[in-house]
Structure formats: structure tokens, C-alpha cells
Amino acid sequence: MGRLARWAVVFMCVCASVVVPASVVVGDAGAATVQVCPSGCAFSEIAPAITAASSGDTIQVGAGTYAGGFTIDKSVQLVGAGAGRTIISGGGPVITIGQIFAASEPTVSVDGVTITGGVTRSSPESVPCKGKADVWAAGGGIEVPPSTDFSGGGCNDFGGGAAVTITNSAITGNRVAPSDSVPFPPCGGCPVGWAFGGGIDTSGSLTLTNTTVSDNLVGSAADTATTARFADGGGVFSGRGDMTISNSQISGNQVAISPHGVIADAGGIAFSVDTNGTPVAGGRFTMSNSSVSGNHATVISDFGFGLVPSGAVHLKGGTQSVSVTNSTISDNVATITGSFGFTGADTGGFRADVCPPAPCTLANDTISGNSVHASASSGFVEGRSGAGEVGGTLTNDRITGNSVDVSNADGDARAIGGASVFDSGTITNSVISNNRIHAAAPLGAVDVRGGALNVFGPTMLRNSTISGTTVSVGGASGSARGGGIFDGVNPDGPPGGPLALQNSNLIGNVLSGSTGISLHGGGLYIESNPLTLINSLIANNLPDQCFGC
Numbered sequence: 069m070g071r072l073a074r075w076a077v078v079f080m081c082v083c084a085s086v087v088v089p090a091s092v093v094v095g096d097a098g099a100a101t102v103q104v105c106p107s108g109c110a111f112s113e114i115a116p117a118i119t120a121a122s123s124g125d126t127i128q129v130g131a132g133t134y135a136g137g138f139t140i141d142k143s144v145q146l147v148g149a150g151a152g153r154t155i156i157s158g159g160g161p162v163i164t165i166g167q168i169f170a171a172s173e174p175t176v177s178v179d180g181v182t183i184t185g186g187v188t189r190s191s192p193e194s195v196p197c198k199g200k201a202d203v204w205a206a207g208g209g210i211e212v213p214p215s216t217d218f219s220g221g222g223c224n225d226f227g228g229g230a231a232v233t234i235t236n237s238a239i240t241g242n243r244v245a246p247s248d249s250v251p252f253p254p255c256g257g258c259p260v261g262w263a264f265g266g267g268i269d270t271s272g273s274l275t276l277t278n279t280t281v282s283d284n285l286v287g288s289a290a291d292t293a294t295t296a297r298f299a300d301g302g303g304v305f306s307g308r309g310d311m312t313i314s315n316s317q318i319s320g321n322q323v324a325i326s327p328h329g330v331i332a333d334a335g336g337i338a339f340s341v342d343t344n345g346t347p348v349a350g351g352r353f354t355m356s357n358s359s360v361s362g363n364h365a366t367v368i369s370d371f372g373f374g375l376v377p378s379g380a381v382h383l384k385g386g387t388q389s390v391s392v393t394n395s396t397i398s399d400n401v402a403t404i405t406g407s408f409g410f411t412g413a414d415t416g417g418f419r420a421d422v423c424p425p426a427p428c429t430l431a432n433d434t435i436s437g438n439s440v441h442a443s444a445s446s447g448f449v450e451g452r453s454g455a456g457e458v459g460g461t462l463t464n465d466r467i468t469g470n471s472v473d474v475s476n477a478d479g480d481a482r483a484i485g486g487a488s489v490f491d492s493g494t495i496t497n498s499v500i501s502n503n504r505i506h507a508a509a510p511l512g513a514v515d516v517r518g519g520a521l522n523v524f525g526p527t528m529l530r531n532s533t534i535s536g537t538t539v540s541v542g543g544a545s546g547s548a549r550g551g552g553i554f555d556g557v558n559p560d561g562p563p564g565g566p567l568a569l570q571n572s573n574l575i576g577n578v579l580s581g582s583t584g585i586s587l588h589g590g591g592l593y594i595e596s597n598p599l600t601l602i603n604s605l606i607a608n609n610l611p612d613q614c615f616g617c
């Protein structure tokens with residue numbers, strides 16, 4: 069006998085005057101389409117339709133607004149009538165996909181819906197990770213928990229979660245904020261909570277196509293009390309698997325902690341494969357024809373240590389490869405305000421800690437208008453990398469109009485890489501222009517290095533231009549070095565590396581400072597590293613062209 073298959077098709081009312089009754093057809097192949105609509109269908113809400121469906125089925129959801137707060141624990145397709153017509157709202161998260169510690173996780177696709185209004189105050193990971201509920205919160209819109217703990221120890225040793233594909237959809241207006249805390253020894257037992265993934269938190273592979281992730285929030289909000297001191301991934305947080313983003317927008321998301329913040333990271337996207345050394349499948353980050361714009365990461369800290377690693381995108385942990393093409397990363401902001409101790413903000417736009425050693429390619433991208441703002445009333449403050457921190461191969465990229473602003477009322481200040489800290493590789497056919505650093509420490513020392521690039525390893529520029537950088541410095545003492553490029557010894561990094569310019573230009577970069585600030589290398593500052601110049605020009609820089617050449 070042939071394989072017995074079920075065709076159960078429940079037709080939705082297409083017009084107000086006609087209702088087609090449910091029918092069941094048995095055939096040789098196929099799966100069920102379970103239909104949901106406000107009236108005239110077998111189901112008027114999504115949750116019971118999922119219960120009735122089997123793996124392989126399609127859940128067809130008509131126009132309307134439906135209650136969130138449900139779980140998809142089988143491999144199905146959830147298909148709406150379009151992001152502007154099918155709204156899934158409420159819950160915390162709105163949709164959970166898979167179950168924590170399941171032996172196997174589903175493969176799920178979501179198409180043509182808006183997921184909104186989620187307020188998540190806890191996570192299935194809170195008890196196993198922190199020993200208490202409501203301390204660890206994750207996934208305002210979509211939560212994909214990890215699978216079986218395959219190693220038997222540690223919060224980072226869980227297995228990967230469900231594989232999820234989201235197309236033609238919007239994940240917007242969701243929040244994550246823990247409602248409880250545990251004592252944190254480094255601050256004398258102060259209450260601490262953790263928050264992740266305002267729009268999406270995933271422990272599995274994620275694909276976003278023609279989708280918007282916008283205006284989601286992790287951490288503090290005026291109407292949401294929270295104990296969070298650590299927060300990550302305003303739009304998306306991914307801790308396992310691959311992430312593929314195409315023709316999509318990640319915009320207006322926030323990670324914010326106030327007034328007791330410690331670390332807020334990645335207003336747009338946080339991606340890692342953090343497994344305490346245990347191999348896990350995945351770890352490839354790919355983004356094409358997409359934009360990451362207007363995202364913010366903000367900390368106000370009274371802790372004595374505060375850090376914003378990235379305002380927009382942070383690729384970290386065990387990321388295996390990075391590819392970003394034909395995309396825009398713009399107008400993202402990293403901001404931190406501290407009162408004492410160490411205060412730092414590292415990247416406004418795109419940060420890839422893994423490049424190198426992982427293979428990383430950025431091509432035909434624009435990274436513009438991103439900014440870092442770091443201020444303190446005392447202690448030590450640092451700001452770096454308005455555009456980003458990355459290495460590898462950059463081709464046909466425009467890095468323009470990014471900035472770093474650092475100030476300290478009663479202490480020292482450092483600013484590094486107005487455009488980028490570049491960690492080894494090749495920049496080809498690219499323009500790095502009109503980036504800016506401003507640093508002020510009226511009672512302390514100021515250290516500024518690399519108005520456009522601070523080179524952390526062997527670097528070549530081919531057919532590229534660095535121009536129009538402005539660096540302005542004020543302080544009781546200190547220095548500004550390398551208006552265009554700094555290639556020397558950094559206190560917290562490798563000692564630069566061989567630098568080569570081929571058919572490239574360093575032109576029109578300017579260092580300026582108050583009395584007591586030494587200025588060296590308006591175009592290039594190089595220290596104890598080989599320099600190769602081939603058909604290249606260093607000209608019209610102030611106060612000098614090159615120091616150490």
C-alpha cells in the first residue's frame with residue numbers, strides 16, 4: 069500500500085457572505101493547512117491552531133489582531149496576510165519557538181506578520197543560569213530557547229535551539245527587563261539582573277529576509293522597573309547557530325541601563341557562539357542588502373566601572389566567519405556617563421572582535437554617521453571607534469562622518485580611532501573621510517591616537533583615501549598623534565604592524581589642541597614599524613605630514 073497522508077484543509081471565509089465549511093481530504097501526499105481568522109474559521113486565535121496542527125502543517129492566519137504569548141513546539145509554517153494586516157500582540161515573549169532542553173528542536177518559518185507588544189520579565193534560562201526566576205530576561209518579541217544541556221555544566225553549555233526563518237515581517241515595539249535580581253559580589257552584593265534580545269533572542273540559527281526589527285528595547289524604561297545592570301542585543305541577540313540577514317532593516321532599537329548600569333551592548337545586533345570551548349554548529353554571520361540604523365546603547369553608571377562595547381552591531385565569542393555586503397550601518401550611537409572609576413564606550417557602528425582570526429569580508433558598504441560619546445566626572449574615560457572595530461578584507465566601502473567625543477571633568481581621557489580601530493588586513497578602493505575626534509580633560513591628561521584609523525596589526529591600503537579628519541583636543545597635558553593614521557604602540561593592544569599604502573592618499577587631515585597638548589603626525593604617526601609607500605600621497609595635513617617616516 070502507498071503511504072497514507074492527511075490533507076486537512078480548513079478554508080477561511082473570503083467574503084462576508086460566504087463561509088466554506090471545513091473538509092478533510094485523504095491523498096497520497098501533502099500536509100494540512102490550518103486556517104485562523106477573526107470569524108468563520110475553525111480557529112479565531114493562533115494558539116489553539118498550533119495545538120491542532122502537526123509537524124509539516126501550514127497555519128494560515130488572516131488579517132486581524134491576535135493574542136501572543138504562545139509556543140510553537142513543532143515544525144510548522146506560520147503565514148500571515150502581510151505585516152500590515154496580521155498583527156500578533158502581547159505576551160512575554162509574544163512567540164516562543166521550541167522548548168528549553170528539548171531533545172530536538174523544530175524548524176519554523178514565519179511570514180507576513182507583525183510581532184509587537186511583548187513585555188518579557190524572565191526567561192527559561194533564568195533558573196539554570198542564575199538559580200532564580202525573573203533574574204535573566206530574554207526575547208521580547210520572539211524567544212528561541214536552547215536545547216539539551218549536552219555537557220552538564222555552565223550556563224553557556226546548552227545546545228542549539230530551533231532553526232527559524234522570518235520573511236516579510238516586522239518585529240517591533242517589544243521590551244525585555246528582568247523583574248528580580250541576585251546579589252553581585254563585585255559591587256558588594258548589589259542587586260543585579262540580565263536582559264537580552266528586545267526583538268529576538270535566539271539560541272538557534274536565524275534567517276531574516278525582507279523583515280524589519282525596529283523600536284525594541286532592552287533594559288530600563290520609564291514605565292518598566294528593572295534591576296538589569298547587564299543588557300545586550302536591543303534588536304536581536306543570538307547565542308548559537310548561524311545568522312543570515314538579507315533585504316532587511318534593523319533600526320531604532322535600544323539597550324539602555326540607568327542609573328546603575330554596568331554594561332549595555334549592541335543596540336542593533338549581538339551575535340556570538342559562546343560555548344566555554346565546547347564545539348557547537350554554526351557561527352557564520354552574513355548580511356546583505358540591509359541596513360542597521362538609528363540604534364542606541366546607553367549606560368548611566370554609578371558602579372565605578374561602565375562599558376558600552378557597541379552601539380549597533382557586536383560580533384563576538386566563537387563567530388566563525390563574517391560577510392557584510394551592499395549594506396548600510398548608519399547613525400547608531402554608543403553613549404556612557406560615569407561618575408568615577410573606569411568609563412568606556414568602544415564602538416558606534418560595527419564591531420567584530422573575531423576579525424581576525426576569523427575570515428571577514430566587508431564589500432560595497434557604507435558606515436556613516438555613527439558616534440561614540442563617553443563622559444565622566446572623575447576617574448578615567450575612554451572612547452574609541454566611531455565607525456567600528458574590524459579587520460580582514462574591506463573593498464569598495466565608504467566610512468564617513470563618524471565621530472568620537474570624550475570628556476572628563478576631573479580626570480584623564482583617551483580617544484582612539486575616530487573612524488576605526490583596524491585589526492590587520494587590506495582596505496581596497498575605499499574612502500574614509502570626514503571623521504572626527506573631540507577629547508577634553510581640563511584638569512587631566514588627554515591621549516588621542518588615530519583620527520581616522522588606529523592600526524592594530526599589519527595593514528595595507530590600496531587605491532584608497534583617508535581625508536578630512538579633524539581632531540581637537542583640550543586638556544592640562546597630553547598628546548594627539550596621527551590625524552589620519554596611528555601605527556604605534558597602544559597600552560591595551562598589539563604594537564601596530566607593517567603599514568603599506570599603494571596608490572592611496574592621506575590628505576587634508578588636521579590635528580589641533582590647546583596649550584600643553586603635543587601634536588604629531590597630522591597625516592600619519594608611525595612608531596617602530598615598517599612603512600611602504602607605493603605611488604601614494606601624504607599631503608595637506610596639519611600640523612605636519614608624517615611623524616616617524
